[in-house]
Each structure stands twice: as C-alpha cells, then as structure tokens.
Amino acid sequence: MPIVTLERSQRPSRRATSLALLAPVIALPLLLSACASTDDDMNLASYVESVEPADALYNQGLANLEAGRLSEASKKFEAVDRQHPYSEYARRSMVMGAFTQYRQGNYQEAINAAQRYVQLYPSDPEAAYAQYIVGLSYWRQIKDVTQDQSDARRTVEAMEAVVQRWPESEYVEDANAKIRYARDQLAGKEMQVGRYYLERREYVAAVKRFRTVVEQYGNTRHVEEALARLTEAYYAMGLASEAQTAAAVLGHNYPDSQWYADSYALLQSGGLEPRENAGSWISRAGAAILGS
Numbered sequence: 127m128p129i130v131t132l133e134r135s136q137r138p139s140r141r142a143t144s145l146a147l148l149a150p151v152i153a154l155p156l157l158l159s160a161c162a163s164t165d166d167d168m169n170l171a172s173y174v175e176s177v178e179p180a181d182a183l184y185n186q187g188l189a190n191l192e193a194g195r196l197s198e199a200s201k202k203f204e205a206v207d208r209q210h211p212y213s214e215y216a217r218r219s220m221v222m223g224a225f226t227q228y229r230q231g232n233y234q235e236a237i238n239a240a241q242r243y244v245q246l247y248p249s250d251p252e253a254a255y256a257q258y259i260v261g262l263s264y265w266r267q268i269k270d271v272t273q274d275q276s277d278a279r280r281t282v283e284a285m286e287a288v289v290q291r292w293p294e295s296e297y298v299e300d301a302n303a304k305i306r307y308a309r310d311q312l313a314g315k316e317m318q319v320g321r322y323y324l325e326r327r328e329y330v331a332a333v334k335r336f337r338t339v340v341e342q343y344g345n346t347r348h349v350e351e352a353l354a355r356l357t358e359a360y361y362a363m364g365l366a367s368e369a370q371t372a373a374a375v376l377g378h379n380y381p382d383s384q385w386y387a388d389s390y391a392l393l394q395s396g397g398l399e400p401r402e403n404a405g406s407w408i409s410r411a412g413a414a415i416l417g418s
Contacts, residue, residue, distance in 0.1 A: 375412035
C-alpha cells in the first residue's frame with residue numbers, strides 16, 4: 127500500500143497546532159469564571175433571602191437564649207446588628223449579645239461588645255447594665271493570689287464606674303461586693319510578695335508591700351496581718367519606734383487578734399511594748415483604718 131503524505135500546504139502550521147493545544151487551557155479559566163459568577167449570584171441571592179425583620183431576629187435570639195442555645199442566640203443578635211444596624215432592635219441586640227457572650231465564657235468578646243454599647247449609648251438606661259457586664263467579665267477571670275492580678279484591678283475600675291456613673295442602678299450593690307472581693311485579692315497579692323521578701327530578710331522590700339496593704343487596702347482582711355508583719359520587719363531592722371507603733375495600731379484596731387498577741391510577745395522578748403508614735407505614717411494610716 128502506498129504511503130500517503132501530505133503536501134506542505136495541507137499540513138497544519140506550527141501556530142495552528144499551538145493554538146489548538148492552548149484552546150482547552152484558555153477555555154478553562156473562562157469556564158471557571160462563569161462558574162464563579164454563577165456561585166456569586168447564588169450566594170448573593172441566598173444572602174438576600176436570609177435577611178429577616180429585625181424584630182423576628184431579636185425574638186429568635188431571646189428564645190434561643192432562654193432555651194440555653196447560647197451560640198444560636200449570639201448569631202441572631204449579631205445578625206440584627208449586621209442587617210439592621212440603625213434600628214432599635216440593633217441597640218437592644220448589642221447589649222444582649224454582650225450578655226450572651228459572657229454566659230458562654232467568651233469574656234473578651236463580652237467586654238468588647240459591652241464597652242462599645244457604653245460608648246455609643248452612654249446615657250441609655252441599659253448602659254449601666256453593659257458596664258456591669260464589663261466588670262463581671264473581668265471578675266470571672268480573677269486568678270489565685272499567686273498569679274497576676276490584672277483582672278482584679280480591672281474589675282475594681284469597671285465596677286467603680288458602675289457605682290459612680292449610675293449610683294441609683296440595681297447593679298450597685300453587687301458591684302460594691304465585687305469591688306471588695308477584687309480589692310481583697312489585690313491586697314492578698316501584696317501580702318504574698320511581702321512574705322516572700324520577709325522570709326529572705328529583704329526587709330525594705332517587705333515593708334514596702336505591707337505598707338501598701340495598710341495604706342491602700344485598709345478595709346480588707348489582710349490589714350491585720352500586714353501590721354503584724356510590719357512589727358516583725360521593723361523590729362528585725364532595729365527600728366524600734368516603728369515596730370512599737372505598728373503593734374500599737376494593731377492593738378487599737380484588733381485588740382483580740384492573735385496577730386496582736388504575737389506582735390506583743392515579739393516586742394516583749396526585746397524588752398519593748400506597743401507604743402504609738404503620732405508622727406509615724408503608721409499612726410496616720412491607723413486613724414484611717416478606724417474611720418473606714
């Protein structure tokens with residue numbers, strides 16, 4: 127059988143061959159683009175269809191919250207804020223969303239949402255509640271006194287804002303209780319560090335910590351021990367007058383305290399007894415303790 131050959135004019139050119147090979151490659155992005163466009167249209171249509179009335183979303187959020195479906199409640203409140211940002215329901219959803227985040231243990235999210243509410247609506251009646259949520263979120267994160275007490279300090283700041291800015295609100299009583307707890311934690315931290323220095327005979331550093339407790343946290347349960355530790359530290363440093371004053375102030379404020387009995391015994395072992403020096407900072411702090 128004769129071999130059939132193509133004349134040069136009948137053979138496909140190299141350019142035609144390359145174009146033929148590239149055609150599927152060129153067509154693929156066009157096809158993908160068309161698909162993407164279709165997907166975008168579908169997603170847009172889906173979003174438009176998912177928009178619901180503000181009141182319906184808000185009530186769904188409340189229903190989910192009451193039923194304990196906190197994650198679903200959060201989504202509904204967020205949807206109100208996103209889809210109806212200038213509505214009355216968006217304002218309500220903002221504070222309810224903060225509360226829902228708090229209930230879920232998402233404390234930073236709760237703080238952010240509540241602080242945003244206070245900034246946007248400072249004169250609104252619910253602003254006190256939003257600020258209270260900020261304080262609660264910090265309070266829930268307070269750690270043991272052996273650890274950092276930044277959240278205790280932030281609790282005091284947030285709850286003091288509730289008390290000072292909204293003194294007639296229903297949250298003031300609990301805000302004050304949280305302040306007392308947080309201040310006690312801060313004093314406890316100072317005591318822990320002070321004891322550390324005292325055990326290592328770093329008396330100046332120890333006195334600084336105990337003095338902070340007496341001067342700044344005089345209404346906490348730690349002040350009693352702080353005065354006893356000051357007696358001990360000053361006595362070890364040879365500052366008899368300050369040691370005697372610390373013991374005297376301790377005796378005036380807590381006469382039946384075991385800490386006072388121990389301080390008295392310590393001074394007696396050195397031939398001393400409690401005696402107040404009116405010019406000492408301890409005496410001035412003691413007057414404040416009596417007045418608190």
